[in-house]
Amino acid sequence: MTRSPLQGLITALVFAFLAGCSSPESPQEVAAAFWQAMAENDASDVVEFSTLTESAEFDGYKRNWxxxxxxxxxxxxxxxxxxxxxxLPAESGSEGERLELVTYLIREPDGWLVDYQRTGEAILNPSPLRGIMGELNKLGEKLSKSFSSSSDDFEASMDEFARSFEAYSAEINRQAQDAMEDFGDTLQDAMKELKESLEEALKEDRQAPPEDRVILEQAAHDLDTKGEALDEPTMETLADASHTLAETGERLSRLSDGTFSRYQDEWEAKLAEIRAETEAFFENLSQRFSSQG
Structure with missing residues (x-):
């Protein structure tokens, strides 16, 4: 098969992605090899890396990749x-626009294969919720990162996500609200426990440097204020609370060495617990919407 220079670049990128493996083994590697074959319109390789059994049945999902x-x-x-x-690049739309889809794989006795039919069905008959699913993935990634470094645009993303609910059915809105209320209660309890721990540390160590006491006092105040707003959680109040937790983690990282050392592990564990609960919240929403798609 004759390959263009760009196709050669694609091949090089995929080989780099495979990190020197002699053959694709992990789901990521197999997916990369599969889409490489799609990009080259190579039916035989598509058969090799997917559940498609005959090259003659290759249809490229009725579009040019x-x-x-x-x-x-x-x-x-x-x-x-x-x-x-x-x-992947969108078939139509502005330059740089990306089509977000899901590649489905199954593990056979000889290894992972792309589920050709299921992946194609998701492309040819996309769920009306695909857009909101994409937003969930993006928000989940942003929120997870926000605990290690404050994310300035996270609240805006959550606000945009909240407005997008208006385009969907009342049942989906209801399910999302149920999930937000459950998560809001969990987040509120965790923020209260963290605030009380900070206040306990302030009472116990009155000899701590003034600048360190200010950090804990500000963090406790913000946790209390934003936690109260979760009595009636919305995407906006969840965004506010999440941003406050990100700031709390950043503030605690600025404490002097050895200050409040007895509490440091406890605070770190509490933030890790909140991060896990947050990831579970987005996973819960994803599963609810998937069942509606």
Whole structure:
């Protein structure tokens, strides 16, 4: 097969992605090889890396993927099945616009294969919720990162996500509200426990440097204020609370060495617990919307 220079670049990128493996083994590697074959319109390789059994049945999902270089997002492996968020150039739209889809894989005795039919069904008959699912993935990633470094645009993203609910059915809105209320209660309790721990540390160590006491006092005040707003949680109040937790983590990292050392592990564990609860919240929403798609 004759390859263009750009196709050669795609090949090089995929080989780099595979990190020197002799053959694709992990779901990520197999997905990369599969989309490489799609980009080259190589039916035989598509058969090799997917559940498609005959080259003659290759239809490219009724669109042209030539030179389409994918990027990959979240990977979920559940026993013998896996899903990978995959972003490819949109068939139509502004330059740089990406089509977000899911590559489905199954594990056969000889290794992972892309589920050709299921992946194609998601492309040819997209769920009306695909857009909101994409936003969930993006917000989940942003929120997870926000605990290690404050994210300035996170609240705006949450606000935009909240407004997007208006385009969907009342039942979906209701399910989202139920999930937000459950998560709001969990987040509120965790913020209260963290605030009380900070206040206890302030009472116990009155000899701590003044600048360190100010850090804890400000953090406790903000946790209390934003936590109260979760009595009636919305995406906006959840965004506010999440940003406050990000700031709390950043503030605690600025404490002097050895100050409040007895509490440091406790605070770190509490922030890790909140991060896990947050990831579970977005996973819960994703599952609810998937069942509606």
């Amino acid at each position: 030539t030179n389409a270089v994918p990027s990959f997002g979240r990977v979920v492996i559940d026993g013998t099945e896996a899903t990978i968020v995959t972003r």
